[in-house]
Amino acid sequence: MRLGTAGGGRGWTTGVLAVCLLTALAAPAAAQPAVPAHYVALGDSYTAGPGIPSQTPDSGGCGRSNHNYPHLVADALAPGRFTDVSCGSATTAHMTTPQPLPGGLTNGPQFDALTSDVDLVTLGIGGNDVGFGEIIVTCVRLGLLLPVGAPCRHHYTRHGDELGARIDATAPKVAAVLAAIRERAPAARILVVGYPVILPAAGPGCWPVMPIAVGDVAWLRGMEGRLNAMLAAEAGAAGATFVDTYASSVGHDVCRLPGRKWIEGLVPTAPASPVHPNARGMANSAQQVLAALS
Numbered sequence: 001m002r003l004g005t006a007g008g009g010r011g012w013t014t015g016v017l018a019v020c021l022l023t024a025l026a027a028p029a030a031a032q033p034a035v036p037a038h039y040v041a042l043g044d045s046y047t048a049g050p051g052i053p054s055q056t057p058d059s060g061g062c063g064r065s066n067h068n069y070p071h072l073v074a075d076a077l078a079p080g081r082f083t084d085v086s087c088g089s090a091t092t093a094h095m096t097t098p099q100p101l102p103g104g105l106t107n108g109p110q111f112d113a114l115t116s117d118v119d120l121v122t123l124g125i126g127g128n129d130v131g132f133g134e135i136i137v138t139c140v141r142l143g144l145l146l147p148v149g150a151p152c153r154h155h156y157t158r159h160g161d162e163l164g165a166r167i168d169a170t171a172p173k174v175a176a177v178l179a180a181i182r183e184r185a186p187a188a189r190i191l192v193v194g195y196p197v198i199l200p201a202a203g204p205g206c207w208p209v210m211p212i213a214v215g216d217v218a219w220l221r222g223m224e225g226r227l228n229a230m231l232a233a234e235a236g237a238a239g240a241t242f243v244d245t246y247a248s249s250v251g252h253d254v255c256r257l258p259g260r261k262w263i264e265g266l267v268p269t270a271p272a273s274p275v276h277p278n279a280r281g282m283a284n285s286a287q288q289v290l291a292a293l294s
Contacts, residue, residue: 033293036079036120040185041070042095042110043124045088046195049282050273061101062087067279069193070122072286077293079120085110088273091128092173095180111184118185122243122289124193125177126231129170130163136275139220140266143213150215163223171230178238190240191292194228196249196281198263206255210265243292245285252281 041047047070050063058064064084065071074082087099087107099107114121139152156162174192181190198220199205205217212220228246235242252262258269262281265274272278277285 033077033290035077038081038083038115038118039070039074039077039079039120039122040113040118040188041068041073041082041084041086041122042113042181043070043086043122043193044090044128045086045273045276046127047086047122047124047193048084048088050088050276051268052272052277052279052282056084059087060105060107061103062090062107063273065282067282069282069285069289072283073122073289076286076290077120081117083113085113086124089128089133090125092125092170092177095125095177111180114181114184114188116185116187118188120191120293121181121185121188122191122193123177123181123240124195126170126174126227127195129173130166130227135163135220135223139213139216140211143207143211143216147207147211147213148215149213150219151213152216153219164226167223167226167230170227171234174231174234175238178234178240182238189293190235190238191243191289192231192235192240193243193285193289194231194245195224196245196263196277196285197251197253198224198275200253200255201250210254241292243285243288245288248284248288249281252284 045063047068048063049065049068052065052067054066056064056066064086068086070084070086087094090099090110095110097109101107138155142151142155145151178190181188199212199217201221204214205212207214232242249262252260254261254263254265254275262277262284264270264272264276264278268274270278
């Protein structure tokens with residue numbers, strides 16, 4: 001998932017990490033997960049963290065941040081080896097095929113990072129297979145024209161449940177990805193990381209801050225729920241662990257004030273791409289991954 005990037009300062013990120021550290025110190029002690037020999041992170045921009053300081057020198061057009069959740073998890077676990085090949089706009093197809101990037105660059109198949117010594121894999125994928133970026137652009141465009149009603153829902157249901165069909169069509173692709181991870185890294189524990197809350201978990205939204213028509217908010221919320229439910233089902237069927245980042249992020253959606261929101265809106269108020277997690281959102285995703293490993 002990727003719409004664009006926004007710059008930012010290291011001081012802001014340092015402050016966020018200090019708050020997260022104080023919170024962790026105040027929390028009850030939890031069982032420590034085992035130290036992996038080799039941790040590999042696969043996924044799209046909700047894994048990569050475009051716009052979040054600081055972008056890694058090797059990320060090219062992928063927008064990988066050294067404060068995305070894979071890096072935070074790796075910092076906490078201190079694995080023998082850590083490889084992050086997540087990339088903005090990636091789909092399930094880019095697990096096994098090269099991904100063209102802006103400027104004539106290419107990100108190699110993400111599965112190239114998988115070897116027999118890998119014993120931990122996190123995977124965040126599926127949103128771009130469903131068409132997240134296109135859906136947001138379409139719903140915003142229609143919402144600006146018709147703020148009342150449900151123009152986007154009408155657009156995507158004129159000929160049936162188009163988005164539901166896309167989610168259903170993505171399920172076997174995710175299943176194939178999980179099976180291929182198991183084949184390439186048979187000893188790996190696999191975690192499928194879901195998508196965090198984007199729009200408010202209740203209510204009509206916050207037009208025009210996030211110009212989604214009032215009647216479309218609940219419908220889009222339901223579609224994200226269906227996507228996460230599909231990912232959870234495929235993870236379970238493959239013997240993988242599903243990491244729910246949605247429930248823990250309720251109350252931190254795009255409509256919240258700066259400092260409270262974990263997902264930025266169309267005009268970011270903290271360093272991150274539009275409609276993507278900021279550093280606080282990534283810290284929460286990392287916390288949920290670590291809790292799943294405990």
